[in-house]
Amino acid sequence: MDKPIRTRRKEERPGEILDAAFEEFVQKGYAATRLEDVAARAGVTKGTIYFYFQNKERVFVTMVRELSRPTVAQAEQFLAEKVHETVDISDFLRMYLRFFYQTIVADRRAGEILRLLIAEAGRFPELVDEHFQTLVGPALAMLHEVLADGMKRGVLRSSPVAEFPVLLLAPALQLNIWLLAYANRRPVDIAQHCEAAIDLILNGLLPRPDEERSGALTNG
Amino acid sequence: MDKPIRTRRKEERPGEILDAAFEEFVQKGYAATRLEDVAARAGVTKGTIYFYFQNKERVFVTMVRELSRPTVAQAEQFLAEKVHETVDISDFLRMYLRFFYQTIVADRRAGEILRLLIAEAGRFPELVDEHFQTLVGPALAMLHEVLADGMKRGVLRSSPVAEFPVLLLAPALQLNIWLLAYANRRPVDIAQHCEAAIDLILNGLLPRPDEERSGALTNG
Amino acid sequence: MDKPIRTRRKEERPGEILDAAFEEFVQKGYAATRLEDVAARAGVTKGTIYFYFQNKERVFVTMVRELSRPTVAQAEQFLAEKVHETVDISDFLRMYLRFFYQTIVADRRAGEILRLLIAEAGRFPELVDEHFQTLVGPALAMLHEVLADGMKRGVLRSSPVAEFPVLLLAPALQLNIWLLAYANRRPVDIAQHCEAAIDLILNGLLPRPDEERSGALTNG
Amino acid sequence: MDKPIRTRRKEERPGEILDAAFEEFVQKGYAATRLEDVAARAGVTKGTIYFYFQNKERVFVTMVRELSRPTVAQAEQFLAEKVHETVDISDFLRMYLRFFYQTIVADRRAGEILRLLIAEAGRFPELVDEHFQTLVGPALAMLHEVLADGMKRGVLRSSPVAEFPVLLLAPALQLNIWLLAYANRRPVDIAQHCEAAIDLILNGLLPRPDEERSGALTNG
DNA sequence: TATGAATGAGCTTTCATTCAT
DNA sequence: GATGAATGAAAGCTCATTCAT
Numbered sequence: 057m058d059k060p061i062r063t064r065r066k067e068e069r070p071g072e073i074l075d076a077a078f079e080e081f082v083q084k085g086y087a088a089t090r091l092e093d094v095a096a097r098a099g100v101t102k103g104t105i106y107f108y109f110q111n112k113e114r115v116f117v118t119m120v121r122e123l124s125r126p127t128v129a130q131a132e133q134f135l136a137e138k139v140h141e142t143v144d145i146s147d148f149l150r151m152y153l154r155f156f157y158q159t160i161v162a163d164r165r166a167g168e169i170l171r172l173l174i175a176e177a178g179r180f181p182e183l184v185d186e187h188f189q190t191l192v193g194p195a196l197a198m199l200h201e202v203l204a205d206g207m208k209r210g211v212l213r214s215s216p217v218a219e220f221p222v223l224l225l226a227p228a229l230q231l232n233i234w235l236l237a238y239a240n241r242r243p244v245d246i247a248q249h250c251e252a253a254i255d256l257i258l259n260g261l262l263p264r265p266d267e268e269r270s271g272a273l274t275n276g
Numbered sequence: 277m278d279k280p281i282r283t284r285r286k287e288e289r290p291g292e293i294l295d296a297a298f299e300e301f302v303q304k305g306y307a308a309t310r311l312e313d314v315a316a317r318a319g320v321t322k323g324t325i326y327f328y329f330q331n332k333e334r335v336f337v338t339m340v341r342e343l344s345r346p347t348v349a350q351a352e353q354f355l356a357e358k359v360h361e362t363v364d365i366s367d368f369l370r371m372y373l374r375f376f377y378q379t380i381v382a383d384r385r386a387g388e389i390l391r392l393l394i395a396e397a398g399r400f401p402e403l404v405d406e407h408f409q410t411l412v413g414p415a416l417a418m419l420h421e422v423l424a425d426g427m428k429r430g431v432l433r434s435s436p437v438a439e440f441p442v443l444l445l446a447p448a449l450q451l452n453i454w455l456l457a458y459a460n461r462r463p464v465d466i467a468q469h470c471e472a473a474i475d476l477i478l479n480g481l482l483p484r485p486d487e488e489r490s491g492a493l494t495n496g
Numbered sequence: 497m498d499k500p501i502r503t504r505r506k507e508e509r510p511g512e513i514l515d516a517a518f519e520e521f522v523q524k525g526y527a528a529t530r531l532e533d534v535a536a537r538a539g540v541t542k543g544t545i546y547f548y549f550q551n552k553e554r555v556f557v558t559m560v561r562e563l564s565r566p567t568v569a570q571a572e573q574f575l576a577e578k579v580h581e582t583v584d585i586s587d588f589l590r591m592y593l594r595f596f597y598q599t600i601v602a603d604r605r606a607g608e609i610l611r612l613l614i615a616e617a618g619r620f621p622e623l624v625d626e627h628f629q630t631l632v633g634p635a636l637a638m639l640h641e642v643l644a645d646g647m648k649r650g651v652l653r654s655s656p657v658a659e660f661p662v663l664l665l666a667p668a669l670q671l672n673i674w675l676l677a678y679a680n681r682r683p684v685d686i687a688q689h690c691e692a693a694i695d696l697i698l699n700g701l702l703p704r705p706d707e708e709r710s711g712a713l714t715n716g
Numbered sequence: 717m718d719k720p721i722r723t724r725r726k727e728e729r730p731g732e733i734l735d736a737a738f739e740e741f742v743q744k745g746y747a748a749t750r751l752e753d754v755a756a757r758a759g760v761t762k763g764t765i766y767f768y769f770q771n772k773e774r775v776f777v778t779m780v781r782e783l784s785r786p787t788v789a790q791a792e793q794f795l796a797e798k799v800h801e802t803v804d805i806s807d808f809l810r811m812y813l814r815f816f817y818q819t820i821v822a823d824r825r826a827g828e829i830l831r832l833l834i835a836e837a838g839r840f841p842e843l844v845d846e847h848f849q850t851l852v853g854p855a856l857a858m859l860h861e862v863l864a865d866g867m868k869r870g871v872l873r874s875s876p877v878a879e880f881p882v883l884l885l886a887p888a889l890q891l892n893i894w895l896l897a898y899a900n901r902r903p904v905d906i907a908q909h910c911e912a913a914i915d916l917i918l919n920g921l922l923p924r925p926d927e928e929r930s931g932a933l934t935n936g
Numbered sequence: 937t938a939t940g941a942a943t944g945a946g947c948t949t950t951c952a953t954t955c956a957t
Numbered sequence: 958g959a960t961g962a963a964t965g966a967a968a969g970c971t972c973a974t975t976c977a978t
Binding site: 120179185255 | 303304305306307308311391393394395396397398399401404405408433435436437439440442445446447449450453454456457458459461462468469471472473475476477478479480481484485
Binding site for chain 1: 939942943944
């Protein structure tokens with residue numbers, strides 16, 4: 057029990073280290089995390105980390121990439137399904153929002169990584185850009201297409217929102233940050249928050265039969 | 277001839293230090309900021325900081341509080357004006373949103389402090405809570421009141437959004453994070469973003485004359 | 497006695513540190529020297545070294561430069577005196593050799609620094625070149641001039657040695673290395689070694705009246 | 717088909733490791749050399765080194781001994797030939813000097829090992845002494861004998877050089893150090909350097925027919 | 937024989953903090 | 958009030974050495 061006999065597990069070690077790194081980085085942030093604590097949590101010693109990773113920075117970057125992988129895969133699959141071409145636009149938007157709530161709010165790992173990325177954006181700009189390219193960009197591009205198409209077809213109200221599809225993701229982002237910043241001190245019902253966002257957004261986007269000109273309400 | 281300068285300085289020193297601290301903390305984050313750099317930027321030496329502040333943590337906390345002060349004052353004034361009691365609800369919501377865009381997006385200091393708070397939330401939970409109590413909480417309380425009242429009076433569609441007034445702030449928060457995370461790499465037109473958010477939200481909240489039951493669109 | 501009260505001596509500290517560094521580097525070599533030992537020997541703590549020097553390399557380089565200074569000054573003075581223009585060439589060469597024995601053999605500091613430079617030449621090529629430029633080069637240039645002039649005037653035998661003035665310094669270099677490599681295990685009488693070298697070199701350089709052609713003995 | 721290669725390897729491994737060690741130690745010095753680099757250069761892994769050698773120190777010591785072997789053998793053969801008893805003393809001295817230039821200057825391995833020994837003398841005093849016993853000592857003893865005998869027979873000028881035969885090796889040592897310290901930055905023509913040394917030394921040692929008393933030139 | 941994952945002591949370097957002046 | 962030399966507790970990283978396979 058004292059010295060857990062030296063075990064070799066080349067296959068699993070890196071993953072174990074990255075899992076440990078995730079917990080530590082999330083808890084303390086990049087700079088305040090000690091690699092020794094990561095090692096201890098992974099059940100190895102400092103030296104072992106340096107056997108698998110070049111330095112602290114590489115541990116962080118690799119961890120973000122590796123733990124983002126399932127999220128990226130899910131998102132790619134979701135975006136590839138092209139359900140929007142066959143489904144009612146309201147239904148599609150509901151699905152879309154729920155998917156994002158699922159991804160960046162309900163999934164702790166994905167949510168924490170997003171927050172970590174925001175918090176450490178200044179130190180890891182390339183990582184942030186990478187994240188944009190693989191996740192945010194494609195998701196926004198698809199939304200943009202759906203919105204523009206819906207407006208052209210008249211199933212959506214014509215609105216400047218078409219140019220800011222990111223607005224549809226804002227609620228999920230807000231909740232992500234809220235939950236992680238206030239931790240357990242200000243709990244929120246995720247499902248209700250999501251449904252409220254859907255209510256607001258769908259009503260905001262669907263045509264208003266009472267109006268001749270779209271955007272009538274917009275000018276102040 | 278010498279004196280006046282020295283005297284003036286004496287009173288301004290703490291403020292100069294906090295200004296310098298703001299720049300450094302924003303650039304590097306809490307842990308990676310060196311008090312020596314703060315001192316250099318403020319034109320003093322490390323020792324001087326310790327004359328005015330107990331330690332690094334106090335410098336950070338005091339900086340956040342002190343530099344938040346004008347924002348808090350503005351917000352308090354805005355919330356106290358009670359214009360919502362006299363003005364058309366659409367106009368009020370427009371003003372409200374624009375005010376927040378002004379505050380947490382266009383005002384660099386307020387915006388950066390918000391981001392700092394998000395990034396360092398784990399290390400300074402009390403500061404986050406304080407921020408909630410003085411800024412976020414009151415703003416949300418007032419919004420909640422306005423929304424609930426509007427729905428009761430029928431000038432707003434009855435909707436679960438009433439219980440999540442924070443949804444109205446989500447767009448500004450999203451833009452704040454976007455700008456600070458992507459820095460200058462992905463510029464956004466703030467005014468247009470704001471107007472798009474207003475369009476979405478107002479249309480999402482105002483009554484839909486074509487429908488009997490509110491929320492008809494909500495169920496999936 | 498326990499904690500030698502923190503004393504400030506900005507003026508003397510760097511010198512004390514360099515003196516301590518000299519002893520440690522000489523004893524252990526560059527790589528094997530611990531800055532902590534240097535600090536202890538100088539009566540300060542590790543941190544203090546970093547207050548005055550950027551890093552270990554700078555400590556080494558600065559030490560070599562600083563402790564070479566008196567030697568360089570002596571050499572410059574010696575070379576500037578131009579006694580060779582007024583003195584009998586035998587007398588001059590005797591002075592010259594004795595001066596170098598004094599410098600790189602009898603003077604422990606200069607001798608050790610020379611050996612350090614030889615030992616660490618691979619890691620500090622610029623330092624070696626600097627040493628050449630300030631010490632070796634000028635000394636050889638002057639010797640070359642004296643030898644060439646002497647041979648032209650016929651007071652020295654014409655010989656290929658003119659092109660290799662460094663041969664006159666070889667004995668002192670050899671003794672330097674001998675003493676430092678064998679430490680006290682193989683003591684040598686410096687003065688006798690020097691006089692033997694002078695005997696060999698003067699007899700080797702002065703004209704041989706029995707010969708018509710110089711260099712008669714050289715061909716094998 | 718496989719076997720022969722493996723078998724051959726098996727016997728050559730230690731030698732391959734020592735060759736690799738030589739290159740690394742020469743390039744970086746003892747302390748700065750990583751056994752991992754030695755292993756990589758030898759085409760094996762770190763563990764293998766520990767199979768053949770107890771530790772880093774033994775690798776170094778064994779390498780010096782092993783790679784010195786051919787040099788020692790050559791020297792022993794040369795010294796055993798006793799050509800000095802049959803050959804003209806000038807011819808003998810020429811041969812002697814040329815042999816040493818060949819050995820410690822022209823032969824890169826022997827030259828580097830000599831320099832390594834000088835550089836690391838402080839850490840490996842026994843190795844230095846061993847080197848003295850097997851190489852330097854015998855060579856000097858023989859020289860001493862030849863010089864003393866020559867002076868007694870009158871074929872050499874009587875001189876204090878008899879007691880410092882090492883002076884005859886000084887030029888080769890100087891050139892060895894020069895070449896290794898200045899690497900390729902200050903090239904020297906080895907053959908000419910050698911011939912100049914021979915010229916200086918022979919003329920310095922052979923009798924001067926113009927003088928009654930030997931050593932007349934020596935007193936300053 | 938050989939491997940290479942794992943260890944852990946040790947080293948350089950950093951920096952918040954102190955304190956004599 | 959202000960300085961800045963000095964401290965010392967980390968923390969990142971390296972590498973000789975070990976050992977299960």
